[in-house]
Amino acid sequence: FKGCSSSSYKCANGKCVNKVNPECDGVKDCFDGSDELRCGCGTRPRKRTKIVGGSDAGAGSWPWQVSLQMDRYGHVCGATLVASRWLISAAHCFQDSDAIYSDARAWRAYMGMRVMTTGNNGAATRPIRRILLHPQYDQFTSDYDIALLELSAPVFFSDLVQPVCVPAPSHTFTTGTNCYVTGWGVLMEDELASRLQEASVKIINRNTCNKLYDDAVTPRMLCAGNLQGGVDACQGDSGGPLVCLERGRRWFLAGIVSWGEGCARLNRPGVYTQVVKFTDWIHQQTKGQV
Structure with a gap:
């Protein structure tokens, strides 16, 4: 590993990370031993290039996908790896009449896993140290x-475990962009997926979405899906990622699976937490680690 040639860069897990720009945009003088440009987020080493109506994801296709599990219930929600010791998920995963949901000690994170089995063979697992809900949730x-x-404790990055890029507050995900939602949620509103599912969904204009949902879509929300139905996130996918391939051929976290009416229904697209609205809060809470 050749190291970083500029003091504005730092190295993490054998990769160079631009600590000025959280998106790693414009990193040009930071290389690994093979002279391949690496900036530390949004790459899929295994892929060079249920979700209802989706398909099985290949190993390493979505290396930032996390399964949040509880001993009592198994898989409960999804999450996204954004740094070696930080995950992003949905606040509603930790709010329930049962107080155990808000207790960090009850949860474990599984990373680098594709097939949902009791052994979770090969997965990196970590207990959760603390859960920070947005105060305005x-x-x-x-x-x-x-x-x-x-x-x-930090997780080590590998071909199967990588962080996704967190967008800058100025980043815009254009209406009509093809993005991907992933998770182990139910496939048919009643059947839980055993293999990680992926589905291509389009970003939908918020005004259009608000007409379908009677103005329930706030400026902190983002809609994506297929207005004809057939493709969507579903229960169990909650908290998981909506990611888009952006400039520089890196994957960015556009949304967090939040809510919707049913799953994959006509004119009822999925509604996601819009991550760009929370970039500053994320940086503040993680003290710049994300």
Whole structure:
């Protein structure tokens, strides 16, 4: 590993990370031993290039996908790896009449896993050290539906475990962009997926979405899906990632699976927490680690 040639860069897990720009945009003088440009987020080493109506994801296709599990219930929600010790998920995953949901000690994070089995063979697992819900989260409107989870110890990046890029506040995900939602949620509103599912969904204009949802879509929310139905996130995918391939051929976290009416229904697209609205909060809470 040749190291970083500029003092504005730092190295993490054998990769160079631009600590000035969280998106790693414009990193030009930071290389690994093979002279391949690496900036530390949004890459899929295994892929060079249920979700209802989706398909099985290949190993390493979505290396930032996390399964949040509880001993009592198994897989409960999804999450996204954004740094070696930080995950992003949905606040509603930790709000329930059962107080155990808000207790960090009850949760474990599984990373690098594709097939949901009891052994979770090969997965990196970490207990959760603490759960930070957004202070303005409203469980009745699902506004500000975001949570940060700090792992008890850092996870090591590999071909199967990588962080996704967190967008800058100025980043815009254009209406009509093809993005991907992933998770182990139910496939048919009743059947839980055993293999990680992926589905291509399009970003939908918020005004269009608000007409379908009677103005329930706030400025902190983002809609994506297929207005004809057939493709969507579903229960169990909650908290998981909506990612888009952006400039520089890196994957960025556009949304967090939040809510919707049913799953994959006509004119009922999925509604996601819009991550760009929370970039500053994420940086503040993680003290710049994300």
